[in-house]
Amino acid sequence: MVFRKKLDEGSGGPSRPQVRKPRVIPSGPVKRSARLKKKQMYALNLLATVAESLSSDQDDSSSGSDMEETEAGYNSKGTSVKVEQLDEEAGDNSKGTSVKMEQLDEVVAPPVLDSMALENDCSPLESTALENGCCKGYAVGCAGICASLRQTNLCLSECVSTQNVADTVSLESLVKEPDVLVEGSLVSCTKPSPLGHGLGTIPEYGTIAVCPPCSTGLALVKQEPQSIPAMITSQVDASAATLHNAVGTMDMDTKPPPVVISESSSGVHLDGPDKGHESSQLCFGEVQHAAHRDDDGKFPQSVLPSTSRSKGGYLPHYLGDCRTRRLFATRMRKAARNKICGEMSNKGSKLNVRGKKIATTRRRAQMQRTMLKTKKVAECYSAQPSDEETLTETSGTSFPMGGQDPPCASESGQKRPCASEGCNVKFIIKSFNIPELLIEVPENATVGSLKRIVTDAVTSTVEGSLRVRVLLQGKIIQDDNTTLQQAGICHGAKLDSIGFSLECEAKQDSQPSVIAPEETQPVGTSIVQQLSKVKCEEPSPSFTLNDPVDYLLGGAAQVKSEISQGIAAAGTSGVGELALAIVPAPRSKQRDFGQRRKRRPFSIPEVVSLVEAVEKLGFGRWKNVKYHAFGDNQERTYVDLKDKWKNLVHTASIPPQLRRGQAIPSQDLLDRVLAAQAYWSLRQPKLEDQHQPCC
């Protein structure tokens, strides 16, 4: 159990909550798994801390209005967070952790459920939304538009990664928790937070959205959809041309797009008279849905007070829904922790089955973090189910509720049938990056002018005729008059193969807009990881643009968007002019983020030279070894050599029968490896001087 300091919630808005680290993070090398676990726990604790500090005495069952008033009193941002952590370490499944984060900002984003209000660069924005639109889907989403999208991206990364772990680990435990209320989860927070990491953290702007992907194997755990800002919706029967337009007219000016509400694929329907764009109604619907979700009796009595009231006529606004989502999300995370901690030994064999999932998930999460770290490029995360999971229909579809007819029935749905015009397919452009830009400006250009140039370049890049293509299973849908329904893009269809290809019209010369096969990533992975770079004649000391320009960060995993790398060559010009020169960047160079380096096994000669170098220099100073053995060969880094040596030692130390590989070094060579290893192990190679200097 972790005790978090409760801060004075009455201290007024401007002051930031001071968060205490609930735990001391051990320093020093930690095993990876342990690190991961601690990181997760730490993140959650941080979240819990800040949340609790923000919330105070807020009552679970207090009325929404009361809470709103109360929270608004001390939180100018209109956000309160509440975290209940009932059981931190918790081997006990019956107990759980609930996280409740109330989004109360009626001012900023009044009627919008989990909407985002984006005002400008500096304003705390609210953003969040995510969802998984389907019970058996796997969408992980976090949508938000903001002027400074890095934060959003980071949040996306964090929430996705964390949540993903939870997803893969904890579903089983969740279903065993009788008090799981809703099969959806969401964590959102608009409170600016000093926290820099962790689930639910808001680096600078509040932005968090967590929507755990679902496991089909454990269908009990399902997702409730949430509204996703900046999403594109299109009616099922809309023509493909309409869809193109929809994509093309996306608001890319960092304005909050209209929020479209989605609905669970499991067949939520609203009973209310009006299905307007009222978030409250939406939430109401969702809450209702949640309350009714006792399909198999797994969640019998479990209804939050607010949820209960929702049936009784009280519109919980979106609080109840959000809360329950968050509750669920927290449970997911907690269960994940528990599992990771090995505290679910009683799960027996299933634990093993999930090991792989965990690994892959973690890897994805790592990838995500790394990508963000390296270039802060928004990588749309795909909560793609593992192989053993079955992608089910509706994984790509969810249905906007607002202003639309009731959604279609889903496969699970006993709900009303789909009226053809009522079924919308929601497309979410998860990431919208700008391809690489090469900009040349004279030396005497001011930084400000450079900024403007870049701004213009980016703006024109996007504003310029953008050609959007819709790809289905890699193929471009040629006929724009084809309705989505005809194209198979409709509710009930597997939308995981849908992609968008976006390219600048002006550029015709290079790659086709079709997603190259090797780039085509599975289900819902957004590609587009080009960087925007500004090249100046002389490095501008104070200005670099290494970050991608993300216009949108959305969340469902089914829609893949891509900006084809081409950029309109808007007229090159001499360096002396301020004119903008945008040239298409060579695509080959940069690896897409997250893309693995091509494997290049060491050849025997390479191994020989490596061994020779190590024999001479010892291991440990891999930089020198690398230089000695490979010179300036960029293909092999010292890390590579280090790894190779490690592998060589391992290979040499195992029986020959177990050795495998394309080019197994000879036994003689391996003996040399062992000899050198032993030799330098005694010699403390690190202290050895590198060059046998002179003499």
Add this chain to the structure above:
DNA sequence: ATTAGGG
């Protein structure tokens, strides 16, 4: 940027 070590 390097190094070390786990995955």
Add this chain to the structure above:
DNA sequence: CCCTAAT
């Protein structure tokens, strides 16, 4: 090879 922590 990747990823990350620690130098």
